[in-house]
Amino acid sequence: EAHIEAIGAANPAINAYVLVTPEHALAQAKESDARIAKGDARALEGIPLGNKDLFCTDGIRTTACSKILGEFTPTYESTVGSNLWNAGAVMLGKLNNDEFAMGSSNETSAFGPVVSPWRRTGKTDKLVPGGSSGGSSAAVAAGLCLAATATDTGGSIRQPAALTGTVGIKPTYGRCSRWGIVAFASSLDQAGPIAKTVRDAAIMLGSMAGHDAKDSTSVDVPVPNYEAALGKGIKGLRVGVPKEYRVEGMSKEIEDLWTKGIAWLKDAGATIHEISLPHTKYALPAYYIVAPAEASSNLARYDGVRYGLRVPGRDITETYENTRAAGFGKEVRRRILIGTYVLSAGYYDAYYLKAQKVRTLIKRDFDEAWNTVDVVLTPTTPSPAFAFGEKSGDPLAMYLEDIFTVTVNMAGLPGISVPAGLSTEGTPLGLQLIGKPFDEGTLFAAGEAIE
Ligand code: GLN
Numbered sequence: 039e040a041h042i043e044a045i046g047a048a049n050p051a052i053n054a055y056v057l058v059t060p061e062h063a064l065a066q067a068k069e070s071d072a073r074i075a076k077g078d079a080r081a082l083e084g085i086p087l088g089n090k091d092l093f094c095t096d097g098i099r100t101t102a103c104s105k106i107l108g109e110f111t112p113t114y115e116s117t118v119g120s121n122l123w124n125a126g127a128v129m130l131g132k133l134n135n136d137e138f139a140m141g142s143s144n145e146t147s148a149f150g151p152v153v154s155p156w157r158r159t160g161k162t163d164k165l166v167p168g169g170s171s172g173g174s175s176a177a178v179a180a181g182l183c184l185a186a187t188a189t190d191t192g193g194s195i196r197q198p199a200a201l202t203g204t205v206g207i208k209p210t211y212g213r214c215s216r217w218g219i220v221a222f223a224s225s226l227d228q229a230g231p232i233a234k235t236v237r238d239a240a241i242m243l244g245s246m247a248g249h250d251a252k253d254s255t256s257v258d259v260p261v262p263n264y265e266a267a268l269g270k271g272i273k274g275l276r277v278g279v280p281k282e283y284r285v286e287g288m289s290k291e292i293e294d295l296w297t298k299g300i301a302w303l304k305d306a307g308a309t310i311h312e313i314s315l316p317h318t319k320y321a322l323p324a325y326y327i328v329a330p331a332e333a334s335s336n337l338a339r340y341d342g343v344r345y346g347l348r349v350p351g352r353d354i355t356e357t358y359e360n361t362r363a364a365g366f367g368k369e370v371r372r373r374i375l376i377g378t379y380v381l382s383a384g385y386y387d388a389y390y391l392k393a394q395k396v397r398t399l400i401k402r403d404f405d406e407a408w409n410t411v412d413v414v415l416t417p418t419t420p421s422p423a424f425a426f427g428e429k430s431g432d433p434l435a436m437y438l439e440d441i442f443t444v445t446v447n448m449a450g451l452p453g454i455s456v457p458a459g460l461s462t463e464g465t466p467l468g469l470q471l472i473g474k475p476f477d478e479g480t481l482f483a484a485g486e487a488i489e
Contacts, residue, residue: 106365116218144172193443200468334377
């Protein structure tokens with residue numbers, strides 16, 4: 039009830055929730071009370087969560103924050119959602135995001151932007167909460183839920199977490215089921231939590247994760263008790279610092295932040311090693327080929343017939359055209375155009391195939407690194423939170439936001455962003471830890487040494 043009240047008071051200004059579901063939440067909470075009374079409490083009993091509007095919710099509107107899904111109401115629940123509710127969690131509502139999770143500032147949502155609860159010291163201009171999981175990060179930062187679901191295709195959990203002073207982890211590809219989550223780029227998409235602390239994120243991921251026969255890319259490996267691994271320290275942990283991430287034009291405050299992070303891990307007993315990930319500079323351009331290619335294919339299903347919006351034409355082709363022209367926003371259309379171009383006959387080998395080869399090289403860089411280190415430490419973002427409109431007019435500037443995060447998705451690895459202090463403007467900054475496949479536990483342990 040306290041959270042529902044807080045949402046009522048703050049959401050009009052923050053716009054983190056696109057749908058609040060108080061009756062649903064109170065009904066789930068009642069079931070929780072009953073289980074607690076019976077002595078049958080589960081891992082997340084009664085914990086109020088926000089759910090990104092990319093996760094299908096049974097009987098509750100799901101839009102991916104696109105006009106094209108209209109009032110689409112799924113008849114099924116995402117597996118990750120089911121896992122959370124089965125663990126006793128309570129859903130407060132659906133959270134805003136960039137349309138189809140395409141963006142880094144939550145400015146492309148059909149429901150309008152999310153406003154970060156943070157301001158620069160002595161200033162009043164409104165800042166972005168990051169994206170695409172901007173509703174998730176802002177809701178957690180503003181106390182409008184205890185934690186939230188999110189998805190990360192190229193940084194959409196870690197970057198918004200960094201910009202709002204919250205913790206976000208993108209698990210290993212295959213750790214969480216993608217079933218019932220609106221697809222963006224299927225070989226990169228992963229679900230994960232945004233939470234207030236490393237411990238909360240560990241507890242929540244433990245309930246979200248697990249093999250699911252309904253997602254053929256979900257991996258059948260046991261989910262460890264992440265919480266039990268906390269509090270044991272990181273003595274002897276080998277931390278890699280990749281020299282290629284010291285990109286040209288890196289600001290002094292990001293460089294200083296990284297240096298501080300190295301010192302904190304060293305003080306906690308870790309050893310620091312300079313490493314090389316030579317193909318890093320190709321990750322961002324290759325990502326912006328692979329992700330739009332897969333998106334253009336996934337978005338073919340929105341045709342005005344199967345889901346949501348339909349703008350009828352004289353025949354079926356015109357209906358497709360009218361619906362897609364009216365339903366997709368500018369950034370989504372840009373991705374479809376890039377995607378169909380790089381997949382088209384004549385360009386496939388030069389762009390898509392080449393990007394896939396680069397992807398393999400990026401993964402091999404990490405395979406090699408794991409011979410000498412256990413985790414890799416980098417900044418999460420190249421800059422602190424920016425103001426509305428600062429990057430939205432320049433797609434390349436926006437894409438550069440993802441420079442430190444996309445490699446993790448390209449290689450299928452787990453990555454966590456942990457709050458690491460404030461910028462010179464008084465706004466949050468995050469550090470990223472990248473781990474070996476299915477070694478999220480070590481990320482939580484190292485994350486604790488930073489937060
Ligand atoms: N900002 C990146 C993009 O727009 C990543 C988005 C995401 O991870 N969903 O593609």
